[in-house]
Amino acid sequence: MYKLDKLTALIGFVALLVLGAQGAFAQSDSSKFPGIGRHATMAEVAAWDIDVRPDFKGLPKGSGSASKGEIIWEAQCSSCHGSFGESNEIFTPIVGGTSKEDQKTGKVASLKDNKQPQRTTLMKVATVSTLWDYIYRAMPWNAPRSLSADDTYALVAYILSLGEIVPSDFVLSNTNIAEVQAKMPNRNGMNLQHGMWNANGKPDVNAKACMNNCTQFVQIGSTLPEYARNAHGDIALQNREYGPYRGSDSTKPPLQKLPAGSSMQPKSVAVADTGPAALFKGKNCSACHAPNAKLVGPSIEQVAAKYKNPADLAMLSTKVIKGGAGAWGAIPMPAQDVTAAESKALVEWMLSGGK
Amino acid sequence: MEKPANQARLVKAPEHFISQELIADINTNGLDENRRGFLRKGFMSALGGAAAGLTAPLAMAAGEGDVFILEKQEWQTTLGKNVATMPYGMPSIYESNLIRRESPGLTRVSAASVAFTPLQGLFGTITPNGLHFERHHQGWYNVDPDKHRLMVNGMVKNPRVFTMNDLMRLPSVSRTHFIECGANTGLEWGNVAVPTVQYTHGMLSCCEFTGVPLKVLLEECGANLKKGKFMLAEGGDGSGMTRTINLESCLNDTIVAWAMNGEMLRPENGFPLRLVVPGVQGVSWVKWLRRLEIGDMPWASKDEAVHYIDLMTDGSHRQYTSVQECKSVITTPSGGQQLLDKGFYNVSGMAWSGRSKIKRVDVSFDGGNNWRTARLETPVLTKSITRFNIDWVWDGSPAILQSRAIDETGYVQPSIKALRDVRGTRSIYHNNAIQSWKLDSNGEVSNVQVG
Numbered sequence: 001m002y003k004l005d006k007l008t009a010l011i012g013f014v015a016l017l018v019l020g021a022q023g024a025f026a027q028s029d030s031s032k033f034p035g036i037g038r039h040a041t042m043a044e045v046a047a048w049d050i051d052v053r054p055d056f057k058g059l060p061k062g063s064g065s066a067s068k069g070e071i072i073w074e075a076q077c078s079s080c081h082g083s084f085g086e087s088n089e090i091f092t093p094i095v096g097g098t099s100k101e102d103q104k105t106g107k108v109a110s111l112k113d114n115k116q117p118q119r120t121t122l123m124k125v126a127t128v129s130t131l132w133d134y135i136y137r138a139m140p141w142n143a144p145r146s147l148s149a150d151d152t153y154a155l156v157a158y159i160l161s162l163g164e165i166v167p168s169d170f171v172l173s174n175t176n177i178a179e180v181q182a183k184m185p186n187r188n189g190m191n192l193q194h195g196m197w198n199a200n201g202k203p204d205v206n207a208k209a210c211m212n213n214c215t216q217f218v219q220i221g222s223t224l225p226e227y228a229r230n231a232h233g234d235i236a237l238q239n240r241e242y243g244p245y246r247g248s249d250s251t252k253p254p255l256q257k258l259p260a261g262s263s264m265q266p267k268s269v270a271v272a273d274t275g276p277a278a279l280f281k282g283k284n285c286s287a288c289h290a291p292n293a294k295l296v297g298p299s300i301e302q303v304a305a306k307y308k309n310p311a312d313l314a315m316l317s318t319k320v321i322k323g324g325a326g327a328w329g330a331i332p333m334p335a336q337d338v339t340a341a342e343s344k345a346l347v348e349w350m351l352s353g354g355k
Numbered sequence: 356m357e358k359p360a361n362q363a364r365l366v367k368a369p370e371h372f373i374s375q376e377l378i379a380d381i382n383t384n385g386l387d388e389n390r391r392g393f394l395r396k397g398f399m400s401a402l403g404g405a406a407a408g409l410t411a412p413l414a415m416a417a418g419e420g421d422v423f424i425l426e427k428q429e430w431q432t433t434l435g436k437n438v439a440t441m442p443y444g445m446p447s448i449y450e451s452n453l454i455r456r457e458s459p460g461l462t463r464v465s466a467a468s469v470a471f472t473p474l475q476g477l478f479g480t481i482t483p484n485g486l487h488f489e490r491h492h493q494g495w496y497n498v499d500p501d502k503h504r505l506m507v508n509g510m511v512k513n514p515r516v517f518t519m520n521d522l523m524r525l526p527s528v529s530r531t532h533f534i535e536c537g538a539n540t541g542l543e544w545g546n547v548a549v550p551t552v553q554y555t556h557g558m559l560s561c562c563e564f565t566g567v568p569l570k571v572l573l574e575e576c577g578a579n580l581k582k583g584k585f586m587l588a589e590g591g592d593g594s595g596m597t598r599t600i601n602l603e604s605c606l607n608d609t610i611v612a613w614a615m616n617g618e619m620l621r622p623e624n625g626f627p628l629r630l631v632v633p634g635v636q637g638v639s640w641v642k643w644l645r646r647l648e649i650g651d652m653p654w655a656s657k658d659e660a661v662h663y664i665d666l667m668t669d670g671s672h673r674q675y676t677s678v679q680e681c682k683s684v685i686t687t688p689s690g691g692q693q694l695l696d697k698g699f700y701n702v703s704g705m706a707w708s709g710r711s712k713i714k715r716v717d718v719s720f721d722g723g724n725n726w727r728t729a730r731l732e733t734p735v736l737t738k739s740i741t742r743f744n745i746d747w748v749w750d751g752s753p754a755i756l757q758s759r760a761i762d763e764t765g766y767v768q769p770s771i772k773a774l775r776d777v778r779g780t781r782s783i784y785h786n787n788a789i790q791s792w793k794l795d796s797n798g799e800v801s802n803v804q805v806g
Contacts, residue, residue, distance in 0.1 A: 033575060036521045040506050040514040048506055048646050051587055051597060054655045090463045112670025114781065124664065124672065127655045134657035137595035138493065141467075144593040189672055190664065196676040196785065198604040199634055199710055203680060204777050207767040209717065209759065211726045218722030218755060220793070221772075222546040222804040224690070232459065232550055235691035237452050240476055244700060245692045247452075248799050250550065255797045258751070260696040287466040287494065295464060 052133040056177060059132065063173030064154025066161040072151055073158050076140045079296055085162045090295055094121040095162040098185040103165060106188035122163040126190045128181050131156050142288070142296060142334075234267070241266035276349030279342055288333070291354055298328040300354040307351055316351075317343040446485075452476075455486055458542075458554050466494035469536070471557030474686045474705070479732075480531070480740040482560035484616050489623045490536055490558065490637065492658075493594035498643050500627035503591065505611070509648035512577025519627050523613060525567040530610065530633070531739045533561040533707045535679045537636030537663050540786040543771075547802050552689035555790065555802065561707070561740035564631045566612030573606075573649070580606070583649035587656070588630050591645035597656040598639045600632060601677065602649075608633045608738070611644065633738035634709030635677045636784070638663055668779035679709035681768050682787035683716055683743070683760035694798035697751040705740045706731075708762035713741040715761045720747065722755035722791065722805050723770070729758070754794045755805060772806040 052058045074083065081087050085095035097116040102108045108123045110116040116123065125131060136152040138144045147155070157172035165183050166172070172180065181187065195201025230250040232238075239247030246264055248254070280286060288296035289303075298306075307316060320343040323335035338346065349355075419425070446453075455470035462468040470489040472482055482488075489495075500519045508514040536558035542548040549555055573580065584603055590596035600609065610631040613619060620626040625642030632639045638658055653659070653675060664672040683706035688694060706713045712735055717726040729743040743758070760768045771788035778785075793803040 033525060036524055037515045037517040037575070040508060040516045044506065044516065045508050045514055048589075049508055049648065050595075051589070051648065051654060051656070053650070053652060055652065091467075107670065109670070111666060111672075112668075119666070121661055124661050126660060126672075126674075130655050130657055130660040133597075133654075137597075138593060138657075141493065141593075144493065144595065186672075189670070190660070190674040191671055192674060194665075194673045194676060196673070196678045196680070197601055199678055200604070201678065203766055205769045205773050206765075207759075207769040207773055209715075209726075209761060209767045211717070213724060214726070215722075215724050218724060218805055220722075220755075220791075220803050221806050223793070224547050224550055224802045228548065228550060232456070232554060235550060236693075238456065238473065238475070238551065238553065239452060239692060240450070241452065242449070244694070245475070245687045245689075246695065248691050248693045250691065254795070254799050255693075257796070258696060258798045259693070264693070264695060281465070284466065284494065287464055290463070293463070 050133075050137055052129045052136070054127040054129050056129055056174070059129070059174050059177065060149040061174050062149040062153050063171055064150045064152070064157055065171045066154070066157040066166065066168055069154035069156070069158025069161075072147075072155055076143075077155070080141055085159055088118055089293065092120070093118055094159060096120045097123040098163055098165075100164070102185035103183045106184070106186070108186045108189055111186070111189065122159070122165070122185060124186060124189070126184060126187050128156065128160070128177060128184055131159065132177075236267050276345045277354070279338070279346055280349065280354075283336055283338060283342075283346075285336070285346070289350075294328075297333060300350050302328075303350050304353045313344070313347055313351065316347045320346060446483075450476075453486070455489060456553060458549060461542075467492055469558060471553045472560050474552045474557050474559065474684070475689050475692065477686065478742075480561050480705070480734075480742050481616060482562055484562070484618060484621050484624075487560040487562065487615070487621065487624050488536070488558050491592070491594075491623075491642075492596055493592055495623050496592060496643070497622045498591060498627060503627050503643075504645060505628060506646045507572060507576040507578075507648075508646070509587070509650050510579040510583035511573070511649055512579075515576045517572075519613065522567060522611065522628070525571060527565055527567055528610060529563050529565040529614075530608070530631075531561065531563045531734075531736050532631060532633040533559060533679075533738065533740045534631075534637045534640055535559045535682075535707070535709075537638060537676070537679070537784040540682075540788070540790075541783040543788075543804070544775075544782050544786050545780050547804055549690075550802055551691035552684060552686055552790075555690065556684045558637070559705075559707075559740075561705075562615045563617070564610055564612040565614035565617075566610040566628075566631065569609040569611055569630075569647075570606055572611055572647070578649045580649075582651050585650050585653055587646075587648040587650060587654050588639070588641040588644060589646040589648070590625075590641045591643040596638075596641055596658070597654060598641055599653040599656065599659055599675065600630070600635075600639060601653075601675070604677075605632050605635060611647075634679060636663065636679055639677060663784055665778060665782045665784055667782075676785055679707075680785065680787045681708035681710065681713070681760050681762040681764075681766045682706070683713075683758040683768060684790045685718070685756050685758045685792060688756070688794065688800045689792055690800055690802035692800045694749065694794070694800070696798075697749050700747050700749055701744055702729075702747045702756065703742065703744045704729075704758050706743055706758070706760035707738070707740045708760065708764075708766070709738060710766065711763040712737045712739075713760055714763045714765075716741075716743040717759045717761075718743075718745045719757045719759070720754045723757055723789070726759065749794070751796055753796055755803065756792045756794060756800075757789050757805070759789050770806055771804055 080090045081094055086093050097110045097120045098108055111123060132152060135155055136147060153172045157166060157170050160166045161168045161170055166180060195203055235250040236247040290299050292299045292301040320336050323333050453473040453476040457468055457470050472486050472488040503519055505517045539558035540555055543555055586600040586602050588598050588600055612631045613628055615624060620629055628644045630641045630644050659675055664674050665676050666672055683704055685702060685704035687703050706716045716729045718729050719726045729745040732742040735741045768787060768789055774788050791803050791805045792800050794800050
């Protein structure tokens with residue numbers, strides 16, 4: 001009996017331990033707000049706390065070569081960023097505008113001389129940790145958090161080699177990343193010497209509130225260019241069509257005189273936003289397909305030009321629902337959450353050029 | 356100078372625009388939205404016909420009165436819709452022009468883009484939830500609130516996890532604050548680029564946010580606020596958006612918020628949880644907030660190291676420029692609008708400051724030569740939008756309208772020239788310059804820069 005009691009006691013003790021652990025898991029230890037929140041486990045913190053600071057706190061161990069990075073880049077990054085990180089098609093370019101001289105000074109000269117048409121990432125970024133952190137947490141754009149730490153080292157190495165900051169056979173790792181930091185072209189280009197970081201900071205401009213005869217004459221330095229008058233669509237349809245302030249009909253030249261005497265007539269009656277165009281936007285097709293520029297996927301124009309055969313309609317309608325291997329590049333199209341009828345309408349609409 | 360019209364214009368009514376068939380149909384079956392649409396369309400085309408000079412028989416002799424007064428309208432002679440026909444209400448169909456809009460060409464992909472608030476049509480200080488501007492870095496999701504967690508870690512005694520159930524049990528506050536994207540008005544740094552106030556200033560909204568004060572959460576977790584001067588806020592979307600928050604500056608009024616204007620946050624604005632950092636640019640108000648980490652140095656995460664930085668003329672960047680300084684804009688009338696006639700107008704706009712309350716707003720009608728002080732409407736709240744109004748009689752001659760806000764720190768909103776003198780022209784962020792709208796004698800208002 002004694003033995004049995006001991007065993008029972010042991011079971012009871014283990015059960016208590018388990019309960020205790022669960023208790024810590026499920027309940028708060030707070031005295032101020034009992035029952036609210038619980039401890040984060042080490043595994044949970046590890047799963048989410050992936051940020052990497054400029055002092056490399058948080059950087060996981062690992063390594064990757066620029067040449068491995070090039071392979072990953074071509075497969076997963078180049079469709080948005082270009083083969084050499086120079087593309088300005090979807091996002092602003094990553095590479096370009098930096099020199100060997102910049103690596104010595106730690107300040108990018110082309111930020112001052114304005115000769116570079118675009119400010120690239122490598123021109124601006126001061127800390128290599130920033131590249132690592134963002135690629136690891138958020139890239140590729142349409143499949144974030146899918147890269148391993150080693151993949152990320154490889155990609156950062158490849159980007160840095162495109163910028164000629166490291167040689168093309170470079171292997172980046174957690175042990176040599178600080179040496180790379182010492183060569184970042186714009187590592188000295190940022191400052192906190194301003195009053196706009198702290199709410200109590202000193203503003204760098206403070207005007208005087210003059211009330212009368214404040215200026216000799218009023219000079220208009222810039223006006224809306226003629227081509228921009230209707231660049232945002234008909235402004236009349238972006239304002240109330242009643243009340244004192246109407247929208248100008250930007251599809252036409254400005255009126256010759258005040259419209260007084262004849263009433264302005266409403267241009268629109270509300271139209272429900274339905275049909276394939278709305279579906280295209282609502283189902284996020286527009287994240288990858290634009291009207292006439294290739295993004296991640298082909299443009300509507302390209303699709304319409306390629307598929308002329310009547311049988312293509314059924315094939316493409318199925319492909320929209322099931323997803324498919326990339327016929328226009330390495331990136332496959334994910335399966336879309338649409339009905340057969342919606343898919344058919346979408347494809348018909350695309351094949352008609354989105355009209 | 357011609358005298359402004361001092362009586363309401365009589366608009367002649369086109370009659371007999373409803374067919375006998377439609378009248379019979381309405382008598383038999385009553386009105387529904389479809390038949391209302393027919394009525395409206397018939398009326399509009401009849402109106403168009405009249406304007407084109409067709410001789411439609413008039414309801415009555417001219418001068419007798421307004422047909423919309425003299426004749427009964429369908430909405431006073433028929434039965435209207437039931438309650439809860441629209442269980443979550445929508446604006447009138449006559450308001451359908453006032454919606455969030457993208458600026459074509461601004462970004463290439465819609466999932467990393469901006470949709471601007473139609474400030475030209477808003478009243479008061481509160482932005483309706485459906486019109487709150489949108490800016491996403493990797494698209495928005497309808498996050499399941501039951502699966503959403505907030506973790507607090509870093510320099511804290513007790514790293515903790517909270518569910519939405521937990522958070523919404525905590526003592527909450529409700530405060531009205533503006534949120535403005537650091538890039539708002541950024542398109543105008545070099546020159547005039549866009550036609551209307553929706554695109555010049557529409558990355559601006561103001562709402563009553565409800566949530567638990569950040570301080571309460573940090574104290575609960577035993578945050579080391581002596582050494583931990585900074586906090587990383589992280590979003591739960593694909594971009595895993597992170598921003599460094601300067602606690603020294605923001606600890607006292609930052610809110611971990613779940614509600615906006617009395618309802619839960621909208622998915623586009625971070626449902627179920629976002630950070631509210633009053634006075635600080637919108638990118639720091641991390642949406643789908645899932646983690647707060649206390650640390651002893653800034654993180655230099657992507658958007659604070661590559662994008663939201665100010666390029667100065669010497670080629671250096673100013674980093675962590677976060678405070679949205681005092682600013683104002685006239686919203687009615689504003690660019691792209693058309694005045695129908697001379698005479699009296701209420702000129703109205705918004706003023707706000709990331710450092711304090713609005714103290715005064717002055718308005719000029721002559722391009723900044725002479726100024727008059729506008730009426731500030733209540734409430735005037737700190738780090739919130741204040742509505743201003745001023746009376747004006749337009750004599751029909753060209754005018755340039757400007758507003759200039761002053762906050763309680765004494766800061767006076769600068770001209771674009773004064774800002775450029777310090778910051779150059781290639782910056783993108785923090786353009787809080789005085790906005791100028793030119794009114795021509797044809798009644799059209801356009802966007803111009805003075806100086």
